[in-house]
Amino acid sequence: xxxxxxxxxxxxxxxxxxxxxxxxxxxxxxxxxxVVGDGAGALxxxxxxxxxxxVTEDAVHLRNTASEMAQFPAFKRDDYVTIRxxxxxHLEDHxxxxxxxxxxxxxxxxxxxxxxxxxxxxxxAIGVLLALPLVFxxxxxxxxxxxxxxxxxWIKIGNVKKIKTDDIGVQFKFKKNVKEAFMPEAEIDKNVxxxxxxxxxxxxxxxxxxxxxxDPTGQVVWTNKRDFPYVVYSGKxxxxxxxxxWRSHKLLGQVFLCPCHLSIYDASGKVLEGPAPRPxxxxxxxxxxxxxxxxxxxxxxxxxxxxxxxx
Amino acid sequence: MNGQPxxxxxVIAFVDERVGLKTLQAKMLNEPVPGGSRWAYVFGxxxxxxxxxxxxxxxxxxFYYVPSADHAYASTQYILHEVDYGWFxxxxxxxxxxxxxxxxxxxxxxVFLWGAYKKPRELVWLMGLGLxxxxxxxxxxxYLLPWDQRAYWATTVGVEIxxxxxxxxxxxxxxxxxxxxPGQMTLSRFFVIHVMILPAALxxxxxxxxxxxxxxxxxGPFRGSEEELKAKTDYFFPRQVWxxxxxxxxxxxxxxxxxxxxxxxxxxxxxxxxxxxxxxxxWYFLFLFQLLRLKIFAGEFGQFIGAVALPAAFVLxxxxxxxxxxxxxRNIFKRPLALISWLVVTMGIVLFTVSAIVNREFLE
Numbered sequence: 001x002x003x004x005x006x007x008x009x010x011x012x013x014x015x016x017x018x019x020x021x022x023x024x025x026x027x028x029x030x031x032x033x034x035v036v037g038d039g040a041g042a043l044x045x046x047x048x049x050x051x052x053x054x055v056t057e058d059a060v061h062l063r064n065t066a067s068e069m070a071q072f073p074a075f076k077r078d079d080y081v082t083i084r085x086x087x088x089x090h091l092e093d094h095x096x097x098x099x100x101x102x103x104x105x106x107x108x109x110x111x112x113x114x115x116x117x118x119x120x121x122x123x124x125a126i127g128v129l130l131a132l133p134l135v136f137x138x139x140x141x142x143x144x145x146x147x148x149x150x151x152x153x154w155i156k157i158g159n160v161k162k163i164k165t166d167d168i169g170v171q172f173k174f175k176k177n178v179k180e181a182f183m184p185e186a187e188i189d190k191n192v193x194x195x196x197x198x199x200x201x202x203x204x205x206x207x208x209x210x211x212x213x214x215d216p217t218g219q220v221v222w223t224n225k226r227d228f229p230y231v232v233y234s235g236k237x238x239x240x241x242x243x244x245x246w247r248s249h250k251l252l253g254q255v256f257l258c259p260c261h262l263s264i265y266d267a268s269g270k271v272l273e274g275p276a277p278r279p280x281x282x283x284x285x286x287x288x289x290x291x292x293x294x295x296x297x298x299x300x301x302x303x304x305x306x307x308x309x310x311x
Numbered sequence: 312m313n314g315q316p317x318x319x320x321x322v323i324a325f326v327d328e329r330v331g332l333k334t335l336q337a338k339m340l341n342e343p344v345p346g347g348s349r350w351a352y353v354f355g356x357x358x359x360x361x362x363x364x365x366x367x368x369x370x371x372x373x374f375y376y377v378p379s380a381d382h383a384y385a386s387t388q389y390i391l392h393e394v395d396y397g398w399f400x401x402x403x404x405x406x407x408x409x410x411x412x413x414x415x416x417x418x419x420x421x422v423f424l425w426g427a428y429k430k431p432r433e434l435v436w437l438m439g440l441g442l443x444x445x446x447x448x449x450x451x452x453x454y455l456l457p458w459d460q461r462a463y464w465a466t467t468v469g470v471e472i473x474x475x476x477x478x479x480x481x482x483x484x485x486x487x488x489x490x491x492x493p494g495q496m497t498l499s500r501f502f503v504i505h506v507m508i509l510p511a512a513l514x515x516x517x518x519x520x521x522x523x524x525x526x527x528x529x530x531g532p533f534r535g536s537e538e539e540l541k542a543k544t545d546y547f548f549p550r551q552v553w554x555x556x557x558x559x560x561x562x563x564x565x566x567x568x569x570x571x572x573x574x575x576x577x578x579x580x581x582x583x584x585x586x587x588x589x590x591x592x593x594w595y596f597l598f599l600f601q602l603l604r605l606k607i608f609a610g611e612f613g614q615f616i617g618a619v620a621l622p623a624a625f626v627l628x629x630x631x632x633x634x635x636x637x638x639x640x641r642n643i644f645k646r647p648l649a650l651i652s653w654l655v656v657t658m659g660i661v662l663f664t665v666s667a668i669v670n671r672e673f674l675e
Contacts, residue, residue: 085337089528146485189584240471243585259589275609310491
């Protein structure tokens with residue numbers, strides 16, 4: 001039992017006053033001292049909790065005699081703050097020093113209310129019913145621009161005259177017009193890599209089969225013939241979508257190298273080194289009689305083994 | 312001072328009677344710090360300070376910034392080159408984000424090494440982990456806003472990583488991008504996440520973090536008898552507040568100096584052709600970037616392991632930490648596994664970051 005405020009304090013021989021204050025250790029959160037006063041505002045003494053022998057309902061019994069009270073130091077109020085002025089975690093859980101309980105009556109209407117749990121659940125249910133119809137519209141609202149139809153426009157990127165040597169990657173930069181939602185039509189810069197492929201390289205690219213490009217319905221949009229000598233690769237690295245370059249490598253010779261995560265591809269787009277999960281992506285290409293090159297700017301998802309078209 | 316209350320005194324008394332400010336202030340400041348104030352405890356307060364500075368500079372930037380693909384770059388350049396002190400506000404915001412990441416790391420390390428995540432502070436640690444996620448999300452979304460090449464490519468690679476998440480990856484990355492490829496919708500989304508959603512989430516979570524921290528109380532040092540701790544205990548005010556303020560001052564001056572020496576300079580405007588730019592994320596994501604260059608993370612599955620599974624497992628491990636490590640021992644020198652893990656992770660991050668920087672030379 002903890003000492004209570006206003007309890008009588010009895011020494012081994014006689015009563016010396018009452019508990020006027022209680023001092024708590026902020027670390028252990030246990031009562032460390034009781035302050036004993038005569039209730040008349042005279043000198044208060046600070047008695048260690050160890051001196052307390054027993055605590056009864058209305059009195060605190062100390063081990064020492066009344067004459068020995070003088071050995072305890074006088075209580076200095078300025079050395080302390082009240083527990084209202086200081087934050088000590090879980091202090092209230094440890095202390096029961098009130099001089100009895102302080103009560104407030106429950107309002108008349110709240111007495112004997114039945115079905116409290118029912119009302120609680122009912123409140124939650126109404127909340128859910130209010131929120132539920134919003135989920136779908138909000139989701140659709142946010143999803144509006146996520147899925148766009150594939151763009152199968154042919155874009156002119158340059159002329160084959162730019163290519164002088166077989167099996168050498170040549171960059172073609174081009175402008176693409178994009179119209180996004182409410183925005184005015186804008187021109188963005190893009191690039192692809194093209195090469196005039198030798199039969200050996202063509203064989204690696206097409207593996208003896210024509211390459212078909214489809215739209216979402218499965219309808220074939222264009223077919224790259226397996227013996228057509230010009231190959232154009234999407235400028236997007238199939239690893240994580242950076243832009244790669246045609247570079248000379250100390251050991252591997254002339255290669256496509258992506259500066260981001262160092263994927264290396266040969267002229268046929270095959271992965272020679274690095275983390276890329278699949279070869280470079282050939283794009284639909286057609287070349288006019290005068291050498292003008294047109295492509296469909298197909299874009300595939302990066303990071304996956306198979307080609308998953310997203311644009 | 313002869314017993315006559317001044318007008319100001321009366322006003323203060325009037326407000327205090329209605330608000331209870333003095334009690335509140337007393338409660339805030341009179342928090343016992345077991346074992347006394349320490350420099351090691353400054354990081355939480357400094358983070359709060361840097362966040363407030365980020366909010367202030369962020370609001371100032373919004374006076375001129377326009378989050379649209381055709382004006383974001385121009386308005387950022389306008390802030391940098393035309394608006395008085397615009398370069399300073401933007402550079403402060405930029406370096407402040409780096410400071411935030413560094414101090415979050417220091418704060419988490421301190422709590423980890425001091426064993427302060429243990430019972431009864433498990434939830435404080437969890438909220439802190441959530442805040443760490445928010446800080447990284449702030450960095451990632453804010454990076455796109457200037458709409459230059461650096462911004463565009465960091466985002467392009469970043470959202471591709473979201474795509475690697477099994478089952479929901481495609482939906483999530485399209486949801487974040489607002490389309491199949493980065494563009495205006497991505498900019499709009501990152502903007503609203505950066506300036507509305509993340510700040511609100513951070514304020515709520517930081518409030519909860521602080522509330523739970525005050526409820527559990529500070530952990531104090533990991534060694535020393537109860538008597539020794541008691542003898543050294545002081546209140547949050549003034550000694551700890553003083554140390555916090557000094558630390559805030561040091562961080563503030565450091566950010567200012569960095570903003571002066573290395574002000575933000577934009578690259579070319581964002582476009583899907585990288586030109587001569589070698590894409591790279593912000594320095595605090597560099598170690599992850601470098602990690603993905605490793606051979607063991609090659610291919611579709613390897614990439615999933617490196618980009619998604621490994622980071623997710625690490626964060627989950629951190630979240631589970633207070634529930635796995637239930638020994639009450641807090642002394643770091645008696646927790647060899649914890650000490651070694653911290654050293655390995657820290658050195659790993661440093662090593663990968665440095666090697667990413669060294670790698671740059673070979674790419675030129």
